[in-house]
Amino acid sequence: xxxxxxxxxxxxGYAHLGFVSRVLINYAMARKHGGKFVWRNEDTDRERFVEGxxxxxxxxxxxxxxxxxxxxxxxxSYAPYNQSERLDIYKNAAEKLIEKGYAxxxxxxxxxxxxxxxxxxxxxxxxxYDGLCRNISASEIESNLKKSIAYTVxxxxxxxxxxxxxxxxxxxxxxxxxxxxxxxxxxxxDGYPTYHLxxxxxxxAMEISHxxxxxxxxxxxPVHQIIYEGLGITEKERPGIGHFTVILDPSTPGKKxxxxxxxxxxxxxxxxxxxxxxxxxxxxxxxxxxxxxxxLFTLKEFVEAFDLSGMQKANPTWDQNKMDWFNGIYIRAxxxxxxxxxxxxxxxxxxxKEPAEDVKENLTSADLDVKRVNELLDLARVIKDSDRDxxxxxxxxxxxxxxxxxxxxxxxxxxxxxxxxxxxxxxxxNKIKENLEEIKLDLISMYSSMDDNSSKWMHAKWEKDIRxxxxxxxxxxxxxxxxxxxxxxxxxxxPPLFESSQILGKEECLIRLKNNK
RNA sequence: GGCCCUAUCGUCUAACGGUUAGGACACAUGAUUCUCAAUCAUGCAAUCCGGGUUCGAUUCCCGGUAGGGUCACCA
Numbered sequence: 001x002x003x004x005x006x007x008x009x010x011x012x013g014y015a016h017l018g019f020v021s022r023v024l025i026n027y028a029m030a031r032k033h034g035g036k037f038v039w040r041n042e043d044t045d046r047e048r049f050v051e052g053x054x055x056x057x058x059x060x061x062x063x064x065x066x067x068x069x070x071x072x073x074x075x076x077s078y079a080p081y082n083q084s085e086r087l088d089i090y091k092n093a094a095e096k097l098i099e100k101g102y103a104x105x106x107x108x109x110x111x112x113x114x115x116x117x118x119x120x121x122x123x124x125x126x127x128x129y130d131g132l133c134r135n136i137s138a139s140e141i142e143s144n145l146k147k148s149i150a151y152t153v154x155x156x157x158x159x160x161x162x163x164x165x166x167x168x169x170x171x172x173x174x175x176x177x178x179x180x181x182x183x184x185x186x187x188x189x190d191g192y193p194t195y196h197l198x199x200x201x202x203x204x205a206m207e208i209s210h211x212x213x214x215x216x217x218x219x220x221x222p223v224h225q226i227i228y229e230g231l232g233i234t235e236k237e238r239p240g241i242g243h244f245t246v247i248l249d250p251s252t253p254g255k256k257x258x259x260x261x262x263x264x265x266x267x268x269x270x271x272x273x274x275x276x277x278x279x280x281x282x283x284x285x286x287x288x289x290x291x292x293x294x295x296l297f298t299l300k301e302f303v304e305a306f307d308l309s310g311m312q313k314a315n316p317t318w319d320q321n322k323m324d325w326f327n328g329i330y331i332r333a334x335x336x337x338x339x340x341x342x343x344x345x346x347x348x349x350x351x352x353k354e355p356a357e358d359v360k361e362n363l364t365s366a367d368l369d370v371k372r373v374n375e376l377l378d379l380a381r382v383i384k385d386s387d388r389d390x391x392x393x394x395x396x397x398x399x400x401x402x403x404x405x406x407x408x409x410x411x412x413x414x415x416x417x418x419x420x421x422x423x424x425x426x427x428x429x430n431k432i433k434e435n436l437e438e439i440k441l442d443l444i445s446m447y448s449s450m451d452d453n454s455s456k457w458m459h460a461k462w463e464k465d466i467r468x469x470x471x472x473x474x475x476x477x478x479x480x481x482x483x484x485x486x487x488x489x490x491x492x493x494x495p496p497l498f499e500s501s502q503i504l505g506k507e508e509c510l511i512r513l514k515n516n517k
Numbered sequence: 518g519g520c521c522c523u524a525u526c527g528u529c530u531a532a533c534g535g536u537u538a539g540g541a542c543a544c545a546u547g548a549u550u551c552u553c554a555a556u557c558a559u560g561c562a563a564u565c566c567g568g569g570u571u572c573g574a575u576u577c578c579c580g581g582u583a584g585g586g587u588c589a590c591c592a
Contacts, residue, residue: 010592045591110590117589126519127588152590170522180520188590195592218521219587243522246585250528254584282529285541289530293540312530315585319528322542332555401554411553428552466551481551493553 003035004209007061007068008199010042011054013259015266017318018247019057020064021283025244026212027066028306038206039071041082042199044192060266064276065299070206078206083198090193093201093231094153094186102230103186105151106133107144128182129154153187155196155223155230163222169212169242170313176222184223196220200227208239215243242308245287248317257318262361264318271350271362273405274323275342278330282323286316296329324403331402339399340392346405347380363406376409382416383409390415393503397495411495415503418512419490428492432479439483442469444513447506454502462498488512 005026009019030037041054058073070076080086097103106129113129120127134156144151161178186197193201203211221241228238249257249264257264263272269279277298284302285295288310297305334342351359363373383391394412402408424436432439446465450457466484470477485494488509494500501509 008592012592042592048591106590113590124518150590167522172522174521176520182588185590190590192590194590199592214592215522215586216592217587221521243586245523248585256585285529287529291531293531295529295541314523316530317528319542322529325542328555398554400556463551478551485552489552491552495553497551 001209002207003030003033004038004207005030005035005212006038006040006203006206006208008040008042008202008213009057010045010048011057012045012048012050014050014053015057015060016257016259016261016264017266017269017279017283018257018264020061020066020266020280021247021287022212022214022244023061023064023066024280024283024302025288025306025311026210027068028303029210029212029308030069031303032306035209036069037067038076038078038208039068039073039081040202040206041072042195043082043084044194044198046190046192057266063270064266064280083193083202086198086202087191087193089205090187090197090201091191093197094193097155097186097227097230098153100230100232102156102226103153104134104156105141105144106154106183106185107136107149107151108133109150126180131183134183150189152185152189153197154183154185155226157181157183157223157226163225165221165225165241167218167242168210168240168308169244169311171309172313174218174221178222178226181222184220186227196223197227200224200231203239204228204231204233204237211239211241213241213243215246218243242311245312245315247286248315250317250319253317256315262358265358267350267354267358268362269323269404270346271354271359273346273350273408274327275330278327279323281330282326286318287312327404328402331404332400334399336392336396339395340388343395343405343408344384344391347384351377351380352384376406376413379413379416380409383412386416390503393499394495397499397503401495414489414491414494415500418508418515419488422486422490424486426486426492428482429479429486432473432475432483435473435475436483439469439473439475439480440487440513442472443480443484443487444510447501447509447513450506452506454505457498457502459498462501484513 007023007026009015027037029035039058043049043054054072058071061067068074070078070081072081075081083090094103098105108129116130117127133154158178162175163178163181164173164175166173184196185194187193199211202208224241225238228235246256249255249261252258262268270276280299280302281295281297284297288306289312290297290305290310291307294305331339359377360370360373363376364370368376391412394415395408398408398411402411429436443466446469450462466480467477470480473480481497482492485497486492488494488497488501488504504512
């Protein structure tokens with residue numbers, strides 16, 4: 001069997017990470033078996049169409065390295081891949097279903113339908129179509145058509161039948177009593193198909209072998225089975241069907257991410273400076289598990305290791321800690337050249353090219369207000385055109401202490417901006433509070449005596465001099481380092497001081513030591 | 518509410534009926550260290566509840582509970 005999987009989103013919104021993870025599985029399944037991965041554009045809802053969403057979604061899947069073999073943008077032998085261009089196909093299928101008694105025309109008005117639902121609601125009955133048009137006579141249909149009364153086509157769910165299918169993701173056998181399944185609309189009165197008709201027809205026409213889709217489709221799978229049957233597609237010819245779990249938002253336990261959750265948008269974490277392979281890696285393990293304890297996978301390795309039996313059945317909760325951990329691993333694994341490449345690429349291609357709204361929403365947080373975010377964005381602008389060699393040294397110093405590049409940015413800020421408004425009351429300086437100024441003078445004279453060319457400084461000598469100062473004041477050596485740190489970097493946390501001083505240079509270090517009294 | 522699905526440390530998960538229930542993140546402690554990290558070591562921590570089946574149940578069955586999905590001329 002040739003494996004053909006598909007991803008079939010509607011252009012009604014922007015891709016989020018759940019979307020990425022679903023594409024990932026479809027992609028892996030096709031690639032693993034040397035098959036084809038198809039992108040089908042389900043643009044049958046004209047009212048909800050969101051301009052630009054298809055382009056955004058496609059662009060971001062490619063950003064993540066998830067490419068497809070056939071699709072609306074690149075064509076393929078099963079074209080067209082926009083459902084709006086396949087209307088005749090669906091109409092013919094609907095006719096065929098009517099002929100064979102698997103569907104019928106429904107002339108009920110929207111008003112009648114909503115009244116009926118209200119009534120059912122009142123009586124606390126199950127909400128469903130009452131089947132009024134199921135058995136209207138041929139002559140009545142004829143006259144309705146003549147009067148051009150608008151109609152929809154509904155599936156004629158059989159009575160008293162057991163309908164079943166095997167879910168290849170959750171590995172469960174699911175059965176329904178057909179009496180409990182509604183006569184869903186297949187063709188809308190505007191001539192456009194609903195998902196149920198269009199997806200079934202296209203999956204068959206495009207020879208899709210495996211359908212992986214969201215769990216929201218489980219309930220309508222019996223409808224799809226009946227459509228297959230009506231279209232004369234045998235069980236053997238139908239694709240395997242599996243349903244995904246949904247990723248839950250830890251801030252609202254048990255609930256999925258809302259569309260408004262900006263960091264969940266496909267570009268969100270990238271804007272924050274997470275590496276795409278790290279995001280993918282975390283996504284892989286959120287919903288799928290390997291046979292062993294392995295956790296690190298490149299996309300290629302994932303494809304190789306992928307196996308349907310590792311798919312999870314319960315909804316996973318997003319864990320930002322683990323995401324951060326993965327990203328740290330990937331940042332630390334970067335070679336010096338790749339580190340600077342990734343970092344500058346982040347600034348130029350994401351920080352300043354993604355929609356300003358997305359950038360703002362993703363970077364502001366509880367402890368970063370808009371003003372502060374703008375300061376850092378200004379810094380990024382400066383760094384973009386600054387000296388590459390210096391930047392490389394700075395990044396190497398922060399590499400093993402960075403969660404993401406946005407974090408890196410604030411860590412290297414002191415290289416570009418003299419600290420202002422230093423808080424000398426912090427607890428890290430408690431033990432040398434009284435001698436602060438004296439020690440600072442000694443540090444100034446120490447730095448003054450060092451070579452004008454900071455690349456000639458010797459680490460051992462520098463460190464020995466500082467320790468000597470500690471002895472002189474009978475303070476812990478670490479306290480002297482801390483004072484130097486606060487003076488030069490503006491805060492109690494920083495990259496290693498010797499290297500930082502070297503990058504800043506003698507003159508700048510002295511200015512900082514003399515300032516900030 | 519009807520129908521359907523799911524249920525192992527706080528989180529992600531492993532354990533073809535037999536394990537001291539394993540790993541990872543997080544957390545805690547220690548080592549290292551000029552801070553923060555990184556790294557290494559150690560520790561804390563779970564089979565939703567109740568019945569069966571079985572010599573033996575995390576695993577199979579039934580019931581309960583909890584969570585999720587769905588009940589549109591949306592996908």
